[in-house]
Amino acid sequence: MDFSFLSDPRYDVLGAFWMTIQLTFWSAIGSFVLGVLLAGMRVCPVPIMRGFATAYVNIVRNIPLTVIIIMMSQVLYSQLGLMLAVREPGVNPQGFLNSQNFRLAVLGFILYTSTFVCEAVRSGINTVPPGQAEAARAIGLKFTQVLRIIVLPQAVRAVIAPLASVLIALTKNTTVASAIGVAEASLLMNTLFENEADKFLAIFIVFALGFVILTLPVGLILGWVAKKAAVRR
Amino acid sequence: MSDKATVLYDHPGPRAKRLNLVISVIFAAVLIAGIWWVIDILAGKGQLTAAKWSPFLEGQNWTTYLLPGLLNTLKAAAISVVIALPIGALLGIARLSDHAWIRVPAGIVVEFFRAIPVLILMSFSFLLWFEVFGFSSPLAGVVIGLVLYNGSVLAEIFRAGILSLPRGQTEASLAIGLGKTQMMTNVLLPQALTAMLPAVVSQLVVVVKDTALGGILVGYVELRRMAGTSASNYQNLLPTYVVIAVIYILLNLALGFLASYLEKRLRTRRGGGRRGGAAEPMAVTTAKLNTGGV
Numbered sequence A: 001m002d003f004s005f006l007s008d009p010r011y012d013v014l015g016a017f018w019m020t021i022q023l024t025f026w027s028a029i030g031s032f033v034l035g036v037l038l039a040g041m042r043v044c045p046v047p048i049m050r051g052f053a054t055a056y057v058n059i060v061r062n063i064p065l066t067v068i069i070i071m072m073s074q075v076l077y078s079q080l081g082l083m084l085a086v087r088e089p090g091v092n093p094q095g096f097l098n099s100q101n102f103r104l105a106v107l108g109f110i111l112y113t114s115t116f117v118c119e120a121v122r123s124g125i126n127t128v129p130p131g132q133a134e135a136a137r138a139i140g141l142k143f144t145q146v147l148r149i150i151v152l153p154q155a156v157r158a159v160i161a162p163l164a165s166v167l168i169a170l171t172k173n174t175t176v177a178s179a180i181g182v183a184e185a186s187l188l189m190n191t192l193f194e195n196e197a198d199k200f201l202a203i204f205i206v207f208a209l210g211f212v213i214l215t216l217p218v219g220l221i222l223g224w225v226a227k228k229a230a231v232r233r
Numbered sequence B: 001m002s003d004k005a006t007v008l009y010d011h012p013g014p015r016a017k018r019l020n021l022v023i024s025v026i027f028a029a030v031l032i033a034g035i036w037w038v039i040d041i042l043a044g045k046g047q048l049t050a051a052k053w054s055p056f057l058e059g060q061n062w063t064t065y066l067l068p069g070l071l072n073t074l075k076a077a078a079i080s081v082v083i084a085l086p087i088g089a090l091l092g093i094a095r096l097s098d099h100a101w102i103r104v105p106a107g108i109v110v111e112f113f114r115a116i117p118v119l120i121l122m123s124f125s126f127l128l129w130f131e132v133f134g135f136s137s138p139l140a141g142v143v144i145g146l147v148l149y150n151g152s153v154l155a156e157i158f159r160a161g162i163l164s165l166p167r168g169q170t171e172a173s174l175a176i177g178l179g180k181t182q183m184m185t186n187v188l189l190p191q192a193l194t195a196m197l198p199a200v201v202s203q204l205v206v207v208v209k210d211t212a213l214g215g216i217l218v219g220y221v222e223l224r225r226m227a228g229t230s231a232s233n234y235q236n237l238l239p240t241y242v243v244i245a246v247i248y249i250l251l252n253l254a255l256g257f258l259a260s261y262l263e264k265r266l267r268t269r270r271g272g273g274r275r276g277g278a279a280e281p282m283a284v285t286t287a288k289l290n291t292g293g294v
Helices: A013-042 A047-061 A065-079 A093-127 A130-138 A143-180 A185-195 A197-229 B002-006 B014-044 B050-057 B059-095 B100-115 B118-133 B138-163 B167-175 B180-215 B223-234 B237-269 B273-289
Strands: none
Touching: A013 A047, A013 A093, A013 A143, A013 A185, A013 A197, A047 A093, A047 B014, A047 B237, A065 A093, A065 A143, A065 B180, A065 B223, A065 B237, A093 A143, A130 A143, A143 A185, A143 A197, A143 B118, A185 A197, A185 B118, A197 B100, A197 B118, B050 B059, B050 B223, B050 B237, B059 B100, B059 B138, B059 B180, B059 B223, B059 B237, B100 B138, B118 B138, B118 B180, B138 B180, B167 B180, B180 B223, B180 B237, B223 B237
16 A cells, blocks of 8 residues: 655645644633533533533534534634734734634534533532432531532543543544644645545555544543542442 | 433522522623624624525525535435445344454454544545446445445444343343344344334434535535535525525434334333433433434
8 A cells, every 4th residue: 555645745644643632722721611511500500501501512513514614714713803813914814814723613612512521510510319318418518518528529420431522533533624724734634635536445554543642641541530430329 | 301300410509599590691792792792793794784694595596505415414314324224224133143253353443434534535536436337426436435434434333232131131032042143134123123113213313413424525416516506506605505404403403303202102102211221322322322423
């Protein structure tokens, strides 16, 4: 099989995967923060916050990620003029577009992935036996204290494995950023498919293995951590 | 869910009621301000004029663009699931085999195709189809890509479904002298099928959403891509995307409700309490598998 494209200076395979990693990294941090916030709202005593979080999760989760990412670029930026990068007149418009599209994509991934983080964290809260929360209340702890001292520390341990699945799904989902021209792995693979169609099997194997290398260790390591951290009941 | 949530706090007393009210009012104010801000921006950009929204009252927009797009979306999703189901069943059973030479390759296939982004699978299948048959077929690219991915996911659902059956089922079938194939086809598989039905229906949500990937690299004209054409025709990008988002949401919520209806129905039909326990791991697996497909 002909892997000569790997040494061709026109195709920066490592750079494309580095972009995939960057997209995953920033999106993961953002979705974790927003997801935990949403989960907190979904179990809190204020009905209007619960309603808002429930509506948000059920709406956003059911929209295809492709639609969300393209909306970020074509609706939020082109139609409504949302700027996430600074545009300097005359200076390299491509550089502006690159960072603008990157940030729009990250924003889209955060909005989408946080709904799955929220559901994972909420299912973790549900694994804590009700008796514990009842006992905590009986000794006079308030809602925030029950959540912070008793429930969340146990919930987090139960939630490592599902969160690992979310992280792996997010890594794979970053390929959708190619829809708005972010130069990550799948976009480069498609360019290669167009220019070097005769080597398509070799190209596919390289990019497939790239994703296996990115996702497999995450699954194995976090799976091991989840087993160690699990609360035996 | 709601009674789980109330475990975290008591029935509100007078002080908690006052506090809840204050927080509610503040949150509602922020929410309304946010909505008003968005509407203000939209109006300022001329996005709320009748001309932008009236195309959805015309039959032509629906018959030329949106309905054919929706039809293509549903077609790709339906074909993919119908092909992926038997493949998933075979792979799932193969992973449970006693023979390592069946179990290990099946495991490798399942783990490999689950680790690769669907978009890359579609792009590859599209090119493979062209190389093999000499003509390009976007539908084939989308369907093969979806089958490879969802076949492996369904394999895991099947495996979990069979493993969730009480051990006594296997023991009893061996005791009355059934062979392993007979045990699988007559005893385990029919029960696993009903147990996993809700999981399969909720996997359909993932498939429907994934069809939208077909419009990016392989040029399948599903709902999202058709909507793009419609939007440039009527010059109403934002309204069109809002409308198709609503279509996707309604479609997927309906599938979600169907899944939970089936789950409830199957649970009560199988005699409540004791089997309810057996249905539990299934629901957990479903939740684990559905954490964030595209």
